[in-house]
Amino acid sequence: MSADPRFDRPGPDDVFNAALAEGRFRLQRCRVCGAMRCPPGLVCLACGSPDLAWVAVSGAGEVYATTTVRAREGDYNVAIVALAEGPRMMSRVEGLAPEAVAIGMKVMARIAPEPEPHVVFKPVEHQP
Amino acid sequence: MTALRGQVAVVGIGNTRRWNAPGRTPFDQAQEAAILALEDCGLGLKDVDGLFCAISSSGLPVLNMAEKLGIRPRHADGTMVGGASFLFHLQAAVSALAHGLCDVALIVYGSNQLSAGGRLVSMPDPQPYEAPYRPRYPISSYALAASRHMHTYGTTREQLAEVALSARAWANLNPDAFARGPLTRDAVLGARMISDPLSKADCCLVTDGGAALVLTRADRAMDMKAAPVYVLGTGTAVSHRQIAAMPDLATTAAVESGQRAYAAAGLGPRDIDHVMVYDAFTITTLMFLEDLGFCAKGEGGPYIASGAIAPDGSLPVNTNGGGLSCNHPGMYGLFTLVEAVAQLRGICGARQVAGCEVALAHANGGVLSSQATAILGSAATL
Ligand SMILES: [Zn+2]
Numbered sequence: 001m002s003a004d005p006r007f008d009r010p011g012p013d014d015v016f017n018a019a020l021a022e023g024r025f026r027l028q029r030c031r032v033c034g035a036m037r038c039p040p041g042l043v044c045l046a047c048g049s050p051d052l053a054w055v056a057v058s059g060a061g062e063v064y065a066t067t068t069v070r071a072r073e074g075d076y077n078v079a080i081v082a083l084a085e086g087p088r089m090m091s092r093v094e095g096l097a098p099e100a101v102a103i104g105m106k107v108m109a110r111i112a113p114e115p116e117p118h119v120v121f122k123p124v125e126h127q128p
Numbered sequence: 129m130t131a132l133r134g135q136v137a138v139v140g141i142g143n144t145r146r147w148n149a150p151g152r153t154p155f156d157q158a159q160e161a162a163i164l165a166l167e168d169c170g171l172g173l174k175d176v177d178g179l180f181c182a183i184s185s186s187g188l189p190v191l192n193m194a195e196k197l198g199i200r201p202r203h204a205d206g207t208m209v210g211g212a213s214f215l216f217h218l219q220a221a222v223s224a225l226a227h228g229l230c231d232v233a234l235i236v237y238g239s240n241q242l243s244a245g246g247r248l249v250s251m252p253d254p255q256p257y258e259a260p261y262r263p264r265y266p267i268s269s270y271a272l273a274a275s276r277h278m279h280t281y282g283t284t285r286e287q288l289a290e291v292a293l294s295a296r297a298w299a300n301l302n303p304d305a306f307a308r309g310p311l312t313r314d315a316v317l318g319a320r321m322i323s324d325p326l327s328k329a330d331c332c333l334v335t336d337g338g339a340a341l342v343l344t345r346a347d348r349a350m351d352m353k354a355a356p357v358y359v360l361g362t363g364t365a366v367s368h369r370q371i372a373a374m375p376d377l378a379t380t381a382a383v384e385s386g387q388r389a390y391a392a393a394g395l396g397p398r399d400i401d402h403v404m405v406y407d408a409f410t411i412t413t414l415m416f417l418e419d420l421g422f423c424a425k426g427e428g429g430p431y432i433a434s435g436a437i438a439p440d441g442s443l444p445v446n447t448n449g450g451g452l453s454c455n456h457p458g459m460y461g462l463f464t465l466v467e468a469v470a471q472l473r474g475i476c477g478a479r480q481v482a483g484c485e486v487a488l489a490h491a492n493g494g495v496l497s498s499q500a501t502a503i504l505g506s507a508a509t510l
Contacts, residue, residue, distance in 0.1 A: 013256070039257040065279075065377055067271035068324040069264055078263045078323075080272055080372050090372040092261050099324060103279045118260035 012040030020117035028052035038087035059109035060084040129394035137349035137356035140169030140342030147335035150243040157338030158238030165340035178230030180217035203230040210493025214462035215500030219362040238338035239457035269371035269495035271323040276377035287429035291410035299449025301479035337457030363388025382419035389501035397421035402487040404464035461491030
């Protein structure tokens with residue numbers, strides 16, 4: 001018996017991080033039901049199918065929850081952003097005072113390079 | 129109602145009441161609590177054949193605990209789901225006892241979180257999708273949930289402050305509480321912000337401590353030193369690990385664990401005389417009271433602000449002073465059960481709830497990740 005070839009591809013965390021290192025924000029979309037998941041994994045969280053395809057993420061999102069972490073080295077934002085494609089992720093909204101980040105704010109992703117590539121957000125110019 | 133209702137009883141409780149005890153390891157606190165719980169019911173270590181244990185700093189707590197106590201359990205469970213672990217253990221112990229996998233179950237916990245200070249070893253459970261954003265663990269996750277509850281239901285910091293004030297008022301009736309003395313609304317609202325909207329006054333204490341429970345089947349429970357307290361129903365739920373994966377940050381899986389426990393006991397929120405909910409932060413008391421049905425969803429803020437959970441209110445909640453003002457040794461869950469049993473025995477002195485026949489204990493683990501509910505009752509409830 002050999003290993004099941006459906007799972008031969010590299011682990012999803014490695015694929016996600018390799019894409020970020022190339023400047024691309026990619027997540028998996030279910031080939032059966034179309035749901036996207038974040039963080040990456042081996043099954044669709046909506047229907048349980050293991051048939052997932054890597055696709056580009058638009059980067060558009062909306063602040064779902066927000067907090068300002070008070071720190072000696074300077075206060076900073078931690079937020080949960082709901083991506084336009086559906087899933088939520090922890091991130092940071094930059095470009096304004098941390099306490100000015102508000103639930104419902106429209107934001108757009110960019111990849112911050114340091115210390116390791118990671119996705120952060122900034123408000124879009126024209127809030128609806 | 130399930131067939132397990134009332135089949136198993138808590139016969140012994142142990143509480144070290146050592147909230148700042150340098151020179152003791154977590155296992156020292158746990159061993160002391162185990163000895164106290166066994167003496168409380170009149171059983172010995174040789175009688176223990178079921179061991180249930182979780183320790184924050186140990187990956188193999190059951191093995192360490194069994195060796196230190198000199199016992200060779202035939203049934204063991206080291207389920208680790210954070211501070212709710214001990215109520216998961218309770219549910220597992222009820223099942224194991226009822227099915228004869230063991231005859232005497234010991235659930236035990238100890239911590240030196242305060243006296244270990246900076247040397248505290250945190251759980252090895254890295255979260256690579258959170259780490260780049262440096263949330264303060266675990267408070268930022270609870271702050272995110274609080275932000276969502278405030279946005280959705282209009283909950284205010286002033287309402288959260290009432291949770292801290294009620295806890296302190298109860299603690300002032302408990303000579304064993306770690307944080308006693310006057311606490312003003314201005315002091316709570318003026319406390320240093322840590323992760324908005326939660327300040328230091330919204331956070332549980334950091335203490336040492338140890339607790340233990342001994343359980344047997346109901347037939348044997350009659351012969352023990354103290355009056356048995358019966359397990360009427362339990363319910364557990366696992367929701368997520370990281371806060372970003374929580375389906376709705378303003379509603380916890382206590383809805384599910386609570387419904388399961390109520391169904392098993394054949395009871396509802398109106399039947400409960402005494403409530404213990406894990407108050408890691410002020411927001412958790414508020415959300416759990418909503419999600420367990422003690423007030424309508426979204427009404428937790430006005431409900432608490434009305435004085436409902438203070439010592440002269442309509443619902444006695446966290447009568448020991450809770451994690452906010454009594455003790456919080458890393459994982460507090462087992463202390464909700466210890467206080468529930470003490471209230472049902474009627475041994476709580478100035479804070480005793482009059483006519484207490486049914487108590488509900490609820491614990492939380494991780495970042496609102498695991499939820500467990502237990503409903504306990506006196507012999508009159510069988
Ligand atoms: Zn799917």
